[in-house]
Amino acid sequence: MVFARRGGIGRYYDVNGWLFVAPALGLIALFMVYPILWSLWMSFQAGRGMMMKFVGFGNIIRLWNDPVFLKALTNTMTYFVVQVPIMIVLALILASLLNNPRLVGRGIFRTAIFLPCVTSLVAYSVLFKGMFAIDGIVNSTLQAIGIVSSPIPWLTHPFWAKTLVIIAITWRWTGYNMIFYLAALQNIDKSIYEVARIDGVPAWARFTHITIPLLKPVILFTTVISTIGTLQLFDEVYNLTEGKGGPSNATLTLSLYIYNLTFRFMPNFGYAATVSYVIVVLVAVLAFLQFFAARERDR
Amino acid sequence: MDNLVRAYAPRVAALALAGVSFLAVSAAEAKEITIWCWDPNFNVAIMKEAGARYTKTHPDITFNIVDFAKTDVEQKLQTGLASGTADALPDIVLIEDYGAQKYLQSFPGAFAPLSGTVDYSGFAPYKVEVMTLDGQVYGMPFDSGVTGLYYRKDYLEQAGFKPEDMQNLTWDRFIEIGQQVEAKTGKKMMGLDPNDAGLVRIIMQSAGQWYFDKEGKANITGNAALKAALETVGKIMSANIYKPAAGWSDWVGTFTSGDVATVVTGVWITGTVKAQPDQAGKWGVAPIPALSIDGATHASNLGGSSWYVLESSEEKAESIDFLNEIYGKDIDFYQKILQDRGAVGSLLAARGGAAYEAADPFFGGEKVWQNFSDWLAKVPSVNYGIFTNEADTAVTAQLPALTQGTPVDEVLKAIDAEISGQIQ
Numbered sequence: 001m002v003f004a005r006r007g008g009i010g011r012y013y014d015v016n017g018w019l020f021v022a023p024a025l026g027l028i029a030l031f032m033v034y035p036i037l038w039s040l041w042m043s044f045q046a047g048r049g050m051m052m053k054f055v056g057f058g059n060i061i062r063l064w065n066d067p068v069f070l071k072a073l074t075n076t077m078t079y080f081v082v083q084v085p086i087m088i089v090l091a092l093i094l095a096s097l098l099n100n101p102r103l104v105g106r107g108i109f110r111t112a113i114f115l116p117c118v119t120s121l122v123a124y125s126v127l128f129k130g131m132f133a134i135d136g137i138v139n140s141t142l143q144a145i146g147i148v149s150s151p152i153p154w155l156t157h158p159f160w161a162k163t164l165v166i167i168a169i170t171w172r173w174t175g176y177n178m179i180f181y182l183a184a185l186q187n188i189d190k191s192i193y194e195v196a197r198i199d200g201v202p203a204w205a206r207f208t209h210i211t212i213p214l215l216k217p218v219i220l221f222t223t224v225i226s227t228i229g230t231l232q233l234f235d236e237v238y239n240l241t242e243g244k245g246g247p248s249n250a251t252l253t254l255s256l257y258i259y260n261l262t263f264r265f266m267p268n269f270g271y272a273a274t275v276s277y278v279i280v281v282l283v284a285v286l287a288f289l290q291f292f293a294a295r296e297r298d299r
Numbered sequence: 300m301d302n303l304v305r306a307y308a309p310r311v312a313a314l315a316l317a318g319v320s321f322l323a324v325s326a327a328e329a330k331e332i333t334i335w336c337w338d339p340n341f342n343v344a345i346m347k348e349a350g351a352r353y354t355k356t357h358p359d360i361t362f363n364i365v366d367f368a369k370t371d372v373e374q375k376l377q378t379g380l381a382s383g384t385a386d387a388l389p390d391i392v393l394i395e396d397y398g399a400q401k402y403l404q405s406f407p408g409a410f411a412p413l414s415g416t417v418d419y420s421g422f423a424p425y426k427v428e429v430m431t432l433d434g435q436v437y438g439m440p441f442d443s444g445v446t447g448l449y450y451r452k453d454y455l456e457q458a459g460f461k462p463e464d465m466q467n468l469t470w471d472r473f474i475e476i477g478q479q480v481e482a483k484t485g486k487k488m489m490g491l492d493p494n495d496a497g498l499v500r501i502i503m504q505s506a507g508q509w510y511f512d513k514e515g516k517a518n519i520t521g522n523a524a525l526k527a528a529l530e531t532v533g534k535i536m537s538a539n540i541y542k543p544a545a546g547w548s549d550w551v552g553t554f555t556s557g558d559v560a561t562v563v564t565g566v567w568i569t570g571t572v573k574a575q576p577d578q579a580g581k582w583g584v585a586p587i588p589a590l591s592i593d594g595a596t597h598a599s600n601l602g603g604s605s606w607y608v609l610e611s612s613e614e615k616a617e618s619i620d621f622l623n624e625i626y627g628k629d630i631d632f633y634q635k636i637l638q639d640r641g642a643v644g645s646l647l648a649a650r651g652g653a654a655y656e657a658a659d660p661f662f663g664g665e666k667v668w669q670n671f672s673d674w675l676a677k678v679p680s681v682n683y684g685i686f687t688n689e690a691d692t693a694v695t696a697q698l699p700a701l702t703q704g705t706p707v708d709e710v711l712k713a714i715d716a717e718i719s720g721q722i723q
Contacts, residue, residue: 046723048401048404048405048685049380049402049404049405050380050405050407051404051407062723065720066720067716067717067720068692068696068717068721071696129546133545134542153543155543155546156494156544157699158699241494241545241546242370242494242545242547244494246493246695247494247695247698248493248695248698248700249695249696260692263373264370264373264374265689265692266401266405266686266688266689267381267401267405269381
């Protein structure tokens, strides 16, 4: 009879410990490890529906010659490069404004800005679709106050459709990021700001030289989760464009392309799995770069 | 205690026996056929009518008709088939003809062959062809998507056109009329969703071509009908005689709200047009405009779908019998769905009935069904192949380039490149 030994390598042989974590491990293996490995295996196969066969790196070669994939990749990276910085900066500014203890009704403002991110993705997309229709409220307002002379084709012109997606996701997610910044701001020692104020540091310099550096870990965190979110962007585009990523594939994202390859086109589960691994690799690379960039500045 | 048991035991036994026999009886009687389809004004309403007819002679069968959007039906079907579990699937599902071969070829064994039960010689051959694979015929042919030009008589009259002027148009003439309609009434000629290649498909098929040739190979750069179709859509867009629509319901809204003067689409839209009682008497129907190229006709097809029975269905036999009894034989049923919903079925024997002769008051007393029936006989037959969705996406991707003045030949090349990247 082996008695449980404490500490050292011995605890790895403790049967009781393993029994305690076994249910969790089993579930993780069944619902995480198995699907991941299976999808990896699938990405080396191709074919129509259930008629799959092994193609080696055939799917990866196909990626390079697939104009739709390249278009989806370009669109996704455009959203990422344009939208994430806008949203992060906006969230930072809003957070520091709403952190001002002298601001009247800041609870209401905070709630109002955070509210979009508790609404349903589908509901708000449908609402945006109505608001930005050719004779919707946005166009009629813009025309009434004389900003535009003819209605903007938000949903039927490639450029404006892309702009609309960016507006939609900025509306939805800025408040979410702002909450992280607000929480972090409240952990900054107020005496730092007091010293700065006594030393005559102007407000803008306090923001750039105190707030931003002290928020760096949180900024890094929000950037990474926003990167992951943007690369997986699906609901907004699907609902705004009835699942097509149009007009002219201008709003097509990688996730929507995976959906099309699986459900709308001749089903090719293997190739769809390959495209989803592209997202995995991109997220990993971008997150690594962001950590790397943040660490460099620490020196 | 003993007394109690003695007193209650027979009652408990009787109750249990009653329960068991009740279960047995209900298992033998209540059979529910689950059906997935889309469009409440058309397929769903028609299936309800069919179910009601069948229940009259088979009171033991009940129907559960589930109304989804078309893309949701396709997605749920594809997920269910791929997962390999039959529990999530219905007994009968509606599949659009463009996608039939895709499902049959990529999920072998998933659908029940009906050859042997259904007499397919009674149906329009092109409908049977799209559901045939390796000598077996699957599915029950349903509606045809024969196209027509629906027009608002009142708007055209204001612009100075009579119904005679709408007959046998060319697309160029159609665009000219559209410009005059807008100048005189302020109404656009048609609704157009730049994300939907339906109009391109209608025009292309009216001249006897498709994205694929008879062998199923891509047929793009040398396709005169596709080229002319793209040129026509480009002209409509640059003449700006259309109201842009984003998506299906938006497109339907362009004519139900009275914002446009015409609708060019399949006959199945009739139910939706007639769903606006305040527009009764204002609509007319003419053949669609023709291209000015060889093989051009005034007849085409858009959509059209058929019913398929899942091989895994527990009510497979009942489902097949139901489809065969109603959709395969019931001439009176076809008359009713034609008059109520504008469903032009593909059962040839149903073509001659009184409903086809009838004048429709909604269309000012025109014999529209007779017309659709005549045009149906003239629809050029093409091979839809298995990649229509991919080709459609490639075409819509190039529509903006077309309006920005890119030469059509270059647009065709770009479409060809995208399609060849997609079909493998």
